[in-house]
Amino acid sequence: MRKVLVSKKVLALVAGLSLFGGVSKGFSSQVIKIDGSSTVYPITEGVAEEFQKAKKGAVKVTVGISGTGGGFKKFCRGETDISDASRPILKKEMEECKKNGISYIELPVAYDGLSVVVNPKNNWATCMTVEQLKEVWKPESQGKTFYWSDLDSNWPKEPIKLCGPGSDSGTFDYFTEAIVGKAKSQRGDYLASEDDNVLVQFAQREKGALCYFGLAYVEENKGKIKAIAIKNPKTGKCVLPSLSTVKSGEYQPLSRPLFIYVNAKSLERPEVKEFVEFYLNNAAKISKQVGYIPLPDKAYELAKKRFQKRELGTVFGGEPEVGLTVEELLKREAKH
Structure with a gap:
């Protein structure tokens, strides 16, 4: 398992791989492209490493760190399959995705x-x-x-x-x-x-x-x-x-849930569907390994149900929110 402390050379390489993944059309069916939050990066990179080992090199997963906002820009242009986010999607990003015909599934993966x-x-x-x-x-x-x-x-x-x-x-x-x-x-x-x-x-x-x-x-x-x-x-x-x-929930107001957003169209590719299922099954274990707080088992169960049912959109209103506890997040997840 790669530790959180990653050299700038490695980060540059990751960013480069993400870029090449976007232009190598011949390999697009076997490359899963992810970008976004540097906070969520260690979790997603850990999951990606484990998934690639399990697939024995048959699928390549590239993970970039453009930041949550930068990641959503790429995601809403259809350039990535999954977007890492350390906050829920905002209204302007929702509108941009809608304008470009990008539907998505919002999945909480950890707490930070x-x-x-x-x-x-x-x-x-x-x-x-x-x-x-x-x-x-x-x-x-x-x-x-x-x-x-x-x-x-x-x-x-x-x-x-x-x-x-x-x-x-x-x-x-x-x-x-x-x-x-x-x-x-x-x-x-x-x-x-x-x-x-x-x-x-x-x-x-x-x-x-x-x-x-x-x-x-x-x-x-x-x-x-x-x-x-x-x-x-x-x-x-x-x-x-x-x-x-x-x-x-004692540490407030600077505690927050972390997410991945999955492009619904990308799920037509079996490797993306398999990766997201693998992510949800391993998020708790890998989150803990890289220094994050796993969500309760119930939260992952709700996320898996949402994914299985292909429930699109967000449980948030597109507005910034602070101080959301695990219990409050669970209530929202259960309503949808």
Whole structure:
């Protein structure tokens, strides 16, 4: 099983394979093309590796990391069979898919805690509030240099150096909605990358770093970086992101479900149908292996039923949502 920490060379190779998969018409029937979220990437890549082993090379699966938004752009143009997403599909993406005749099946595959991360030398910030994070990241703060002491007088006058995913990322969308209060609304003067490993390296290097990305990358890089607790707006408790706190719903508002979207037409090809079935049967095991939170067995059963019945569309309304617990997700899945 490949670990979450993937070299930039490997990521470049993956992106290249995805591209070639799109233009090699002679092999299209045996190539499954996937792109999208860098957060969901480790799960899908793990499933792809296991599936290709099981098929003994008869089917090739390429997995790209264009970000959730970038992945949906390709998906809604009919360029990919499956889109990895760290948030539900949005109205404008739904409209684009409809315009191009792309029908899809939405399948939840795991749960993730979006982590706020600092440098290991940061021994002062152990817990932050949504209000503190908003002050630093809101669009109105563009161009302003913050010091840690600006957020708490007990903290040192150390300049804050920001890093996070780019604007095509579902993590970007989710964080801005949960923290700033409006999706895609954030200051733009920070180190941005769709490759979470670049963000890990920045946080590891910069003493004043304040970054955000998926929990799996924190789990994989323990000791190199440090996640801090977030004060739950409802309970007032400072909660660290972990497999247990995300699953229990204590870690809010930065917990979220992860998805794959399957092009319904692609399911006319037996290898795509077989891959999705394999994915749903192995998502719990592989999610856990690469540092994510498996959904309850009932959620996977509901997802399998939806897939078997070819239920199209989304259980979400095309609007950004935050703080959705596992129980709430299950209720929505059961209604459809």
